[in-house]
Amino acid sequence: MNDRADKKAARATADQVAREANVSRVAVSRAFNPNASLKPEKRDRILQVARELNYTPDMAARSLVTGRSHLVGMIVPDVCSPWESQEIDALTTALQAEGFATLLFKVKADFSMDPRLLTYMRGFNPDSVIAFTENILPDVLCGFLDRAVPIYVIYDDVAQFAGAASGTLYDRLLVRQKNGIEQAVALLQGYGARRIAYLGGKAQSLANAERERTLKETLAERGMDAPIVLAGDYTYDTAYRATLDLFRIGEGADAIFAANDVGAFGAIDALRHELGLSVPEDVKVVGFDDIPQAHWKSYNLTTVRIDLDERVRALVRLILMRLRAPDAAPLTETLNTRLIVRGTVG
Amino acid sequence: MNDRADKKAARATADQVAREANVSRVAVSRAFNPNASLKPEKRDRILQVARELNYTPDMAARSLVTGRSHLVGMIVPDVCSPWESQEIDALTTALQAEGFATLLFKVKADFSMDPRLLTYMRGFNPDSVIAFTENILPDVLCGFLDRAVPIYVIYDDVAQFAGAASGTLYDRLLVRQKNGIEQAVALLQGYGARRIAYLGGKAQSLANAERERTLKETLAERGMDAPIVLAGDYTYDTAYRATLDLFRIGEGADAIFAANDVGAFGAIDALRHELGLSVPEDVKVVGFDDIPQAHWKSYNLTTVRIDLDERVRALVRLILMRLRAPDAAPLTETLNTRLIVRGTVG
DNA sequence: TCACAAAATGAAAACGTGTTCATTCACAAA
DNA sequence: TTTGTGAATGAACACGTTTTCATTTTGTGA
Known part of the structure; x- marks a missing residue:
């Protein structure tokens, strides 16, 4: 009343x-x-x-006069993915402690981006923007955003986004995948694997492209055959079917290197529950990411870890530094990967 | 330059x-x-x-004069949980289409809530707030928020939150768990299960309390023994250990009814990979939620589904109606549950 | 042509805050 | 007492938009 x-x-x-x-x-x-x-x-x-x-x-009134919204925009294609949801969780916690709130924007699953979404997002004037979607080129994003400086996660090849027009400013988190992939290949080779299949992620994903390239490079350096490349999209179901095809239509493999852990789960289940093969005896499997599910007993996956805490710390550092010095030269933080050995190889 | x-x-x-x-x-x-x-x-x-x-x-300027921020606050304890991340994903997509952005706030894992967080959130003036954390009582939340009307998800017992002071206004999504639980119990009974264990979720979770209560009620109605209640916290690891204890220290069980799917996975893995029991031959397992992982071949879990699409549609409907009529009487949407039969029972 | 309603227009006020700048205050040193 | 220095104070302005309201323009029927 x-x-x-x-x-x-x-x-x-x-x-x-x-x-x-x-x-x-x-x-x-x-x-x-x-x-x-x-x-x-x-x-x-x-x-x-x-x-x-x-x-x-009132934050709105404050934002109007200070020019700081205390909002950090996150552009994500899929909140459900264990990897991304972990990162959003940790990042939100860390940023919250610094006085920032997380503003979530979802793009379509194929990574395509509605230009209206960018326009929409800009209206909120985020202090910073993290692009989990790699195919929104810096050019486009920088052009749309006026104040915020986007952060890009890139992999191994520092020359990525070289096509970006000069004058655009963005910070980078460089993930060195080489280390982890080398360790994984060494382990596989040690256990006698010869025919290695690469179970890919989304075709549009630069992370996936770079993962594949680095794997090929590493195999070549060690004098091993080039991998059989299977198309995938980071999902369980696609990985499952691709693995069935590999062994029923194709010629099989000694080992499967998956572009992400969820894909590795799909491969393992196809091998064990439908093809009647055993892991790791018949086929070895390696994943990528080290999500929490990787240690579940049903999978117990050997995988290349990109350390979450380190990654989040680096991102937060980038955000805070950029806010302190909006006009500083582009910053780059570097991250290493390493193999976590569990039960799907040896 | x-x-x-x-x-x-x-x-x-x-x-x-x-x-x-x-x-x-x-x-x-x-x-x-x-x-x-x-x-x-x-x-x-x-x-x-x-x-x-x-x-x-500029949204800030617009918000200042219109009194609408086009922000929807979500208070979540754990973005990583498959169930919650699914809901955040779907909700964000749906709200985005209606012109709202998602504002994420994380509370501590034990559901405890820093009062400063509420203050902080209110500064952003969200148009609506969804509380995934059940122990922030409506009284508290309504007192803090001035404009937004919170939405509470409640289970079976409509009398929940009856202790709330009169004058507080909040909308409700009522989930009827009885249906699904009855179907699950009927199935278990049909396959001859007698000693049923309930593997609980977080002790502070009202959803968990109500799930346990409804299960007990249903068992009693069918003339079955009361369940053995195991403490849990919705996580894989705790469920795993609790299951080990049940069979090593305790007297075991015919069937395990888990408070959520992830807990069911932990139970299954403990049974199969450490206790040497087979599911469903030796022990039957039923989960709750029907997250995407439930259909993975390693688990292929029989579980009680709370339909995600329906749930999100109901929440969006509540939000939009409340914004259209801020002073309308409290609204309640109702949702049913139903059993999804897979391979962990029969 | 006239009258009248309806649509289109812009000046000014309002939203709630942070910041500038000139002023006042307090206190210690000379 | 005087002077000087730095802290404390408040009036006025600025931020970028929407809304009100009075005015002008347009369109329609007699």
């Missing part, structure tokens, strides 16, 4: 707090801005009154 | 568009507001100029 209407009217404003505490509205603003000069006792009194009135500074 | 500085200055405003198109700033505002009265040709010209200048209305 009146209860609610009152409550609605009770959306406290800085003016009301000021009146109640017998100070100017500016003082209230200063009370919420730690490094503003204000008599301690006065600040305490103001904060006390603010608490009583249930007052919080 | 100058390129960037220019681009930064080029953050187009409605005034600039107006000047460039020889119209008033008000006309620009109207051009972006579909139901405002404006000569079509004029609107076209304005939108054309806006596109050239890369202009988008």
